[in-house]
Amino acid sequence: MSPAPSPARRTGRPRSPEADRAILEATRAALVELGWGKLTMGDVAARAGVAKTTLYRRWASKNELVVDAVAALFDEQLELPDLGSLQADIEGVVLRFAALLERPETKTALMAVVAESTRDDALRVRIRGAIVDRQKRLVLLGRERAQERGELPYEEDPSAAARTADLIFDVIAGAVVHRTLVSAERVDCEWARGFAALLIGGLRA
Amino acid sequence: MSPAPSPARRTGRPRSPEADRAILEATRAALVELGWGKLTMGDVAARAGVAKTTLYRRWASKNELVVDAVAALFDEQLELPDLGSLQADIEGVVLRFAALLERPETKTALMAVVAESTRDDALRVRIRGAIVDRQKRLVLLGRERAQERGELPYEEDPSAAARTADLIFDVIAGAVVHRTLVSAERVDCEWARGFAALLIGGLRA
Amino acid sequence: MSPAPSPARRTGRPRSPEADRAILEATRAALVELGWGKLTMGDVAARAGVAKTTLYRRWASKNELVVDAVAALFDEQLELPDLGSLQADIEGVVLRFAALLERPETKTALMAVVAESTRDDALRVRIRGAIVDRQKRLVLLGRERAQERGELPYEEDPSAAARTADLIFDVIAGAVVHRTLVSAERVDCEWARGFAALLIGGLRA
Amino acid sequence: MSPAPSPARRTGRPRSPEADRAILEATRAALVELGWGKLTMGDVAARAGVAKTTLYRRWASKNELVVDAVAALFDEQLELPDLGSLQADIEGVVLRFAALLERPETKTALMAVVAESTRDDALRVRIRGAIVDRQKRLVLLGRERAQERGELPYEEDPSAAARTADLIFDVIAGAVVHRTLVSAERVDCEWARGFAALLIGGLRA
DNA sequence: ACTTAACCGAGACGGTACGTCCCGTCTTCCG
DNA sequence: CGGAAGACGGGACGTACCGTCTCGGTTAAGT
Structure with a gap:
């Protein structure tokens, strides 16, 4: 369930939990609208108001995200x-x-x-x-x-x-x-x- | 049964049934070797010894072909x-x-x-x-x-x-x-x- | 000026001179509308009401025709x-x-x-x-x-x-x-x- | 002078000026070798060691590039x-x-x-x-x-x-x-x- | 308050496959 | 045999996304 496999960190800015939520919601919306095959990472990022990089920091592939x-x-x-x-x-x-x-x-x-x-x-x-x-x-x-x-x-x-x-x-x-x-x-x-x-x-x- | 959704025609060079056969066979072979995700139209055409256009004349998309x-x-x-x-x-x-x-x-x-x-x-x-x-x-x-x-x-x-x-x-x-x-x-x-x-x-x- | 470099023939159906005229006229019309770069043999043939084959029997290439x-x-x-x-x-x-x-x-x-x-x-x-x-x-x-x-x-x-x-x-x-x-x-x-x-x-x- | 018709931007990765240079040079080389008619965008991109997309980001057509x-x-x-x-x-x-x-x-x-x-x-x-x-x-x-x-x-x-x-x-x-x-x-x-x-x-x- | 490290957006990058267009050739049938 | 129709192998096109990589700028924890 937890999206981020990132190692223990102590310093620096923490990841925005808001982004996680927005991304998963955007993914579900895109899935209904477009279907698995037409769903694109760029589109999900745009819907979530997030950069593509942010997606790839949390999920390694389209499959895992979906x-x-x-x-x-x-x-x-x-x-x-x-x-x-x-x-x-x-x-x-x-x-x-x-x-x-x-x-x-x-x-x-x-x-x-x-x-x-x-x-x-x-x-x-x-x-x-x-x-x-x-x-x-x-x-x-x-x-x-x-x-x-x-x-x-x-x-x-x-x-x-x-x-x-x-x-x-x-x-x-x-x-x-x-x-x-x-x-x-x-x-x-x-x-x-x-x-x-x-x-x-x-x-x- | 017939792959082509083209309407009844009478004139012009008829479509090669040999090509139909070769394409379907190539598709099955590619499917086994590469799986759905890696299967490409260009690769199927090449395996079938056929131009990509010949493929698209008969099937509108990868899905229908498969x-x-x-x-x-x-x-x-x-x-x-x-x-x-x-x-x-x-x-x-x-x-x-x-x-x-x-x-x-x-x-x-x-x-x-x-x-x-x-x-x-x-x-x-x-x-x-x-x-x-x-x-x-x-x-x-x-x-x-x-x-x-x-x-x-x-x-x-x-x-x-x-x-x-x-x-x-x-x-x-x-x-x-x-x-x-x-x-x-x-x-x-x-x-x-x-x-x-x-x-x-x-x-x- | 004569388009056809074909050798002396005696037998068979003679080529239609009407077709020559229609092709040249269609070529000029297409040239004005589309320009040299966008002009295509298929389009000229269609405008002239003639098969592509007929063009190629008379002119060896786009250049010569134009x-x-x-x-x-x-x-x-x-x-x-x-x-x-x-x-x-x-x-x-x-x-x-x-x-x-x-x-x-x-x-x-x-x-x-x-x-x-x-x-x-x-x-x-x-x-x-x-x-x-x-x-x-x-x-x-x-x-x-x-x-x-x-x-x-x-x-x-x-x-x-x-x-x-x-x-x-x-x-x-x-x-x-x-x-x-x-x-x-x-x-x-x-x-x-x-x-x-x-x-x-x-x-x- | 600048090849890109893109508007003033401030964010994002800037375009590589190295790529600009390589593309124009490759275009001139291809032009000499192949002539206008045989010059292809794909070939220019390959010579420049650049993806085709990089080329199209900067020039809308072969003409403008040349x-x-x-x-x-x-x-x-x-x-x-x-x-x-x-x-x-x-x-x-x-x-x-x-x-x-x-x-x-x-x-x-x-x-x-x-x-x-x-x-x-x-x-x-x-x-x-x-x-x-x-x-x-x-x-x-x-x-x-x-x-x-x-x-x-x-x-x-x-x-x-x-x-x-x-x-x-x-x-x-x-x-x-x-x-x-x-x-x-x-x-x-x-x-x-x-x-x-x-x-x-x-x-x- | 000040570093400082990781975050974030934006967007360019090298690639791969796509589906389309046109080429010039080749069948096929009709007149 | 000429001609219309249209399928054929082939090659380039321009587009869409992929997943990666800079960029400049922001934000919080640790000093």
């Missing part, structure tokens, strides 16, 4: 209010996730960092920690509730349970992302209902 | 041999798709163009036409076979059938992509078996 | 009406020449071919024959009239007479061209009067 | 040493100017930019500023000397004096240029003597 700027967007976690049934819970999380993905800044930012992570292992690890794993608990929570309601059986083998949770997570997140960004069609209530029905059918079998 | 170049890989790889049962067919296509996504050039190129398409509608349309819609036929084919085998019931309402096919497609493709690129874990036989079982369970319900 | 196109402009000769005195005759020819140089097509064309002739000896010879030498007779005619009027003495030595005529020609033409194109100021009656006075003073001395 | 590069030659070559008499001074400057025009790079470059300037006012202004007006001082200097020697009378009216100086300048420069480039004959001592005699005769009258 990842830092984007990380904050995913700090808010998805909630999972208890809607009374497994079907309703799944529909709810699907619709919430889809709403998040339809906001241009999250959509662009997510795809940008995922795309970049195919070439950058450190980035992939960072994404897993910051984004993916944090949402996986929703699956665990939803299963627990369904089991308490008697909608799903308890799984004895803990490793099998973990494997199933991973599978469900990939299926839910993957289907929503794919429909939204690749098929480029809206995730509406009807689609959510059909998807939830399919998934619950599979889980019961 | 989409077409990668699309061919999907066509080659994603066949659906009849493996005797719905379970086996699903496992097969999942494993083939995952193998494709684990090749660096496909993975990188696909995610890069998808990321770019979040900001470029023309590119999104091209991706749908060149890649997505073409693979949807596998879903239709698989369902048909399963119905002939008696593994799945026939759906009377054609629009409901189409909606279901779209859903299945997003679920399959999304889950594989998400596990591979976001969760960053391997799609092995075991995962494929679990996923296929889940899906078939849902379909039967 | 020189042929321009030559016609200088076919009209300057006249030298007898205005009653040497002073008036000189003023008259200066003003007529200046008027010719202020027309954009002649100005551009003349400078273009002169500039090109600094690199092309054949072109220089052609310009001398077609343009320069033809105007030199005006100097001879003016001197003759002045001698008959008694304004200038007769020169006995014919070679000295020729040398003087050449000198006068370079001085008159050079001064007008330089003022018009290099100093870029107008040749008006006042300038012509001053110039004629200077020249006559020199001739009498 | 004007400035050639202008320096005029400054070097066109001195006016006091040769003791008006006749000798005129002969001297005529012969020096002619020698300059017989060097291929000067001849070609000068005519090319003048030809181009018939269609480009900005270029014409630059030529006047960089070349023409700077040489006009020779006329003023020569007249002053002749007046001090008592060879020419003093002119009271300053505007008439300026008009005369302009006239003399056009006559001298025009005659030499015309004889050299249009008539395409050598300016030798004999011609210079005849021309100087003619001019002095006119001035005294």
Whole structure:
């Protein structure tokens, strides 16, 4: 999170923390407006009212800057209010996730960092920690509730349970992302209902 | 399929199909060697033994060229041999798709163009036409076979059938992509078996 | 003048003389509008309603085409009406020449071919024959009239007479061209009067 | 004199005067070696050991660069040493100017930019500023000397004096240029003597 | 209050790739 | 076979950013 890898200093003028803030904000704005590919360091500097040199003193490359700027967007976690049934819970999380993905800044930012992570292992690890794993608990929570309601059986083998949770997570997140960004069609209530029905059918079998 | 967006022409020297072929091949080679970021139009032209102008006559941008170049890989790889049962067919296509996504050039190129398409509608349309819609036929084919085998019931309402096919497609493709690129874990036989079982369970319900 | 250096032909479709005319006219129009530097073969072809191939069948290069196109402009000769005195005759020819140089097509064309002739000896010879030498007779005619009027003495030595005529020609033409194109100021009656006075003073001395 | 049309600046890294020098020198060298037509900005930049962008920061086009590069030659070559008499001074400057025009790079470059300037006012202004007006001082200097020697009378009216100086300048420069480039004959001592005699005769009258 | 060292803005620098324009040549089809 | 159309290989163009490097000027900590 801290942008500056600079060594311990004692004397001289300290770096302006105002600049850090302005730069990250400008980066997010530029990302939404221009996309990853058209985003330029010079443009970010100009938006932030800062010299290009100041950017390069703090971040070594465009990638590092953008990842830092984007990380904050995913700090808010998805909630999972208890809607009374497994079907309703799944529909709810699907619709919430889809709403998040339809906001241009999250959509662009997510795809940008995922795309970049195919070439950058450190980035992939960072994404897993910051984004993916944090949402996986929703699956665990939803299963627990369904089991308490008697909608799903308890799984004895803990490793099998973990494997199933991973599978469900990939299926839910993957289907929503794919429909939204690749098929480029809206995730509406009807689609959510059909998807939830399919998934619950599979889980019961 | 045809790379050129040029309108129907009748007069003048026709475009060399040899050049088309050489360019797409060169693009794939460059993609593997250099990766998305270092790939340049000039380099592709040189590898193809073709002038840069010839390239720009056919593709308006690097993105569109790469989409077409990668699309061919999907066509080659994603066949659906009849493996005797719905379970086996699903496992097969999942494993083939995952193998494709684990090749660096496909993975990188696909995610890069998808990321770019979040900001470029023309590119999104091209991706749908060149890649997505073409693979949807596998879903239709698989369902048909399963119905002939008696593994799945026939759906009377054609629009409901189409909606279901779209859903299945997003679920399959999304889950594989998400596990591979976001969760960053391997799609092995075991995962494929679990996923296929889940899906078939849902379909039967 | 004949554009085509093609060998004797007997068979096949004869070349369209209409095309020759249209091409030369289009070349002149393009020269005025665009200047030598911006004139392109493709543009000339398009203006003439002709294929680029047709141009190249008749002229080997841009230079040859433009020189042929321009030559016609200088076919009209300057006249030298007898205005009653040497002073008036000189003023008259200066003003007529200046008027010719202020027309954009002649100005551009003349400078273009002169500039090109600094690199092309054949072109220089052609310009001398077609343009320069033809105007030199005006100097001879003016001197003759002045001698008959008694304004200038007769020169006995014919070679000295020729040398003087050449000198006068370079001085008159050079001064007008330089003022018009290099100093870029107008040749008006006042300038012509001053110039004629200077020249006559020199001739009498 | 200064190549850069950039406005007065105070901040930022100043432009390297070394680069200016190297570029102009490289331009002259390329002009001699390759001629006007084959001279390319990229080649000049490479010779000067400079990036192409550095070149474009200072000169907007090939024409303007060449004007400035050639202008320096005029400054070097066109001195006016006091040769003791008006006749000798005129002969001297005529012969020096002619020698300059017989060097291929000067001849070609000068005519090319003048030809181009018939269609480009900005270029014409630059030529006047960089070349023409700077040489006009020779006329003023020569007249002053002749007046001090008592060879020419003093002119009271300053505007008439300026008009005369302009006239003399056009006559001298025009005659030499015309004889050299249009008539395409050598300016030798004999011609210079005849021309100087003619001019002095006119001035005294 | 005075150094002094690191900061800051501005912008020039050497580079790389871009996408465009035009060249002069070459197919192809039509009349 | 001439001609219109237009694709071809090639070369230069002028632009946009990159990441680095001076500049002159500012600002705070340590004396």
